[in-house]
Amino acid sequence: MGGNKRGKSKQKKHKRRRTLAKRADKYELYEKSVQEPDADIPLIQKAFRTEFGRPARRLREDFCGTALLACRWVTSHRENRAWGIDLDPEPLAWGREHNLAPLEPDQAARVKLIEGDVRDIGHEKVDVTVAFNFSYFLFLDRPALRDYFERAYSSLDGEGLLILDVYGGADAQRTCEESREVDDDFDYVWDQDRFDPINHRATNFIHFLFRDGSEMRKAFRYDWRLWTIPELRELLAEAGFSHSKVYWEGTDRKTGEGNDIFSPRESAPDDPAWITYIVATRR
Ligand SMILES: C[S@@+](CC[C@H](N)C(=O)[O-])C[C@H]1O[C@@H](n2cnc3c(N)ncnc32)[C@H](O)[C@@H]1O
Numbered sequence: 001m002g003g004n005k006r007g008k009s010k011q012k013k014h015k016r017r018r019t020l021a022k023r024a025d026k027y028e029l030y031e032k033s034v035q036e037p038d039a040d041i042p043l044i045q046k047a048f049r050t051e052f053g054r055p056a057r058r059l060r061e062d063f064c065g066t067a068l069l070a071c072r073w074v075t076s077h078r079e080n081r082a083w084g085i086d087l088d089p090e091p092l093a094w095g096r097e098h099n100l101a102p103l104e105p106d107q108a109a110r111v112k113l114i115e116g117d118v119r120d121i122g123h124e125k126v127d128v129t130v131a132f133n134f135s136y137f138l139f140l141d142r143p144a145l146r147d148y149f150e151r152a153y154s155s156l157d158g159e160g161l162l163i164l165d166v167y168g169g170a171d172a173q174r175t176c177e178e179s180r181e182v183d184d185d186f187d188y189v190w191d192q193d194r195f196d197p198i199n200h201r202a203t204n205f206i207h208f209l210f211r212d213g214s215e216m217r218k219a220f221r222y223d224w225r226l227w228t229i230p231e232l233r234e235l236l237a238e239a240g241f242s243h244s245k246v247y248w249e250g251t252d253r254k255t256g257e258g259n260d261i262f263s264p265r266e267s268a269p270d271d272p273a274w275i276t277y278i279v280a281t282r283r
Contacts, residue, residue, distance in 0.1 A: 019214030020185060026219045027066050027094045029208050033188035034133060037072035043262055044128055044163060047247065047279045050264070052159050056127035057081065060155055062118040063135030066095035067111070071103060074110040081110045085121050119148055125157040131164050137224035140201070142235060145227070149239035153282055162241065162280040164232065171273040172226060173197060179209065186210045200226045232278055241280040248276050 048056040057079050061070040064084030073082045086092050092113050100108055114121050118131075129152050139145040152162045172192070179189040189207040196202070206220040233244045247262035262277055 020210035020212045021208070021214035021216045024186070024208065024210070024216060026208070026216060027091060027098070029182075029186065029188070029216070030206070030220065031066060031068055033182050033206070033208075035068050037069045039260065040069055040130070040132065041073060041076050043247065043277065044130065044161075047163060047245075047277075048128060048161055051161060051279075051281050051283070056161070058124070058126040058128070058157075059083070060085070060123075060126040060129040062129060062131045062152065063133075064095070064113070065091040065133075066099055067092070067113055068095065068099050069130070069132065070111055070113070071095070071099040071107075074107045075103065078106075082112070083123055083126065084111065084113045085116060085118050086113075087115070087117055089115050119151045122155070126155055126160065127157060128161045128163060129155050131162070134165060134167060134222075134224065136164060137202075137222070137227060140225045142231075145232075146235050146239055149236055149241070149280075153240045156282045158283070160282045162236070162282070164278045164280075165275060166227065166229060166232065166278060167273075167275045168226065168228065169271050169273045172202075173200075184211070195226070202226050229276070229278065233280075236278070236280040240282070242283050244278055244280040246276055246278055249274070 044059070045055055048054075055077070057077070059070065059073045059080070059082045061067060061082060061084045064070055064086045067084035067086075070082035070084035074080045084095070092115055096113060100111055100113065103111070112123070114123075131152070136145065136148060139148050149162070156162065173195055175192050175195055177189055177191045179187045182188045187209045189209060191205040191207060192202065193205055194201075194203040202224050204222045204224065205218045208216040208219055229246060236244045245264040248265040248268045249258040250261040250263060251257070252259040
């Protein structure tokens, strides 16, 4: 009897279609939802040209995950080279298969993916080091973050930039969930699960919801400190950067929404939910 039952449930299992969540690949969903190398690269070049009057050619992507930006960087110019560094072998392996392998051999030869701690890895100096998607928020106190900034400073050539993205505003300092449709199949959910106003510690998750009702909850988890722009600029100066600029997003006159154009600004109007870039210069 027992054997029969097992046989039946096995048959059923084979007939049932696996849910969209079960079939999905979390790194593919992540790249589709949050990464925009085609917007990042022009911003990096604009900032570099503004400081030094020439294009950047060597990029280091700290906390690179699947290294989408590093791989796209080498396709944007035949002299561009990139280094991607991450502690976790899993996203690196995914990136090798999905982002590096499809490149032309000449392009792939200009990318180096390195498994290790961004604070320990040294290689040829670069023009620009980036730490995107707020990854450096994992450093929770001033000594730890200053130490990372000092090491990022030493990754740069005599003329170089460290570029960070930052988010903030009143909405960043509360618990909430925000979802948006990414494509026909799924929604991306940013879940600010915890925020502590005393120490600015935040726990955030990324979930994915699918059209068939299935869910991939807690696909990614982040335990961060929500740093402020003035704190970051002070620490960058302490780490040796000669100056830093905030590239703030302009506003579309018609919609009142952000227009995807980021330019240096000394002050900005109040905004409940902003994402901006800090460009720190070594010279
Ligand atoms: C938020 S993901 C960022 C992925 C990618 N940079 C992006 O823009 O989407 C953070 C990554 O940082 C990596 N990481 C965390 N601590 C690290 C460290 N000390 N050195 C190198 N990588 C680290 C994690 O393994 C993870 O892949």
